[in-house]
Amino acid sequence: xxxxxxxxxxxxxxxxxxxxxxxxxxxxxxxxxxxxxxxxxxxxxxxxxxxxxxxxxxxxxxxxxxxxxxxxxxxxxxxxxxxxxxxxxxxxxxxxxxxxxxxxxxxxxxxxxxxxxxxxxxxxxxxxxxxxxxxxxxxxxxxxxxxxxxxxxxxxxxxxxxxxxxxxxxxxxxxxxxx
Numbered sequence: 001x002x003x004x005x006x007x008x009x010x011x012x013x014x015x016x017x018x019x020x021x022x023x024x025x026x027x028x029x030x031x032x033x034x035x036x037x038x039x040x041x042x043x044x045x046x047x048x049x050x051x052x053x054x055x056x057x058x059x060x061x062x063x064x065x066x067x068x069x070x071x072x073x074x075x076x077x078x079x080x081x082x083x084x085x086x087x088x089x090x091x092x093x094x095x096x097x098x099x100x101x102x103x104x105x106x107x108x109x110x111x112x113x114x115x116x117x118x119x120x121x122x123x124x125x126x127x128x129x130x131x132x133x134x135x136x137x138x139x140x141x142x143x144x145x146x147x148x149x150x151x152x153x154x155x156x157x158x159x160x161x162x163x164x165x166x167x168x169x170x171x172x173x174x175x176x177x178x179x
Contacts, residue, residue, distance in 0.1 A: 004032060004119050007112035009105060015097055016083050018105060022148045023080045025112070026162070029141065030072065034065045065168075075162055079149075082156035094155035096148070104148045111141040142166055 005028065009021040065072075091097040095104065118137040146166045153162065 004029070004112070004115050006116050007105075007108045011102075015091055015101065016086060018101060019083045019086070019096060019148070019152050020080050022105070022108065022145065022152065023076055023083075025108070026145050026149060026166075027073070027076050029138075029145070030065070030069075030165070034062060034069060061168075072162075072165055075165075079152060079156065079158045079162060082158035083152065086156050090155045094151040096151050096155055101148075104151070107144050108141075108148065111137070111144040115141050 007021070007025045009018050013021070086096070088097065091101075095101065115134075115137050118134045146163070149162055149166065152158070
């Protein structure tokens with residue numbers, strides 16, 4: 001079942017707490033997609049929303065992402081721990097403070113609210129139009145979250161493959177959206 005949550009962080013939180021929240025949210029997005037068991041079953045009689053991602057993303061890609069999850073999760077945790085070493089100048093230089101950070105976080109909050117709206121109350125039969133809307137909004141959310149993640153990785157020097165993982169997801173959706 002699709003169970004996305006909006007991105008939320010208290011405005012009075014520290015910069016480091018806000019940045020960690022971005023990575024936690026990214027982790028939750030990936031987990032929601034790969035938690036399903038991809039297989040060759042017929043989806044027509046399944047519960048509403050169940051196995052949705054397996055219908056729209058190649059099952060081999062989902063299976064590969066599930067196998068890679070321990071490594072991806074380790075990279076997310078490495079990036080989160082590197083935030084504690086972030087100094088104010090590096091945060092400023094990469095747009096991770098003040099109004100620039102607020103802008104990036106508000107864009108993510110907006111995209112995440114759109115994702116929640118798009119996936120709310122999935123009917124028994126998800127129409128092709130509804131599927132395209134959900135995928136389009138998820139793709140937009142991943143593109144928006146890519147911006148602060150890239151800044152975090154550059155500012156902290158946490159050389160991880162998270163950016164490439166984001167690319168795998170967004171690239172995989174492009175073909176589907178062309179249908």
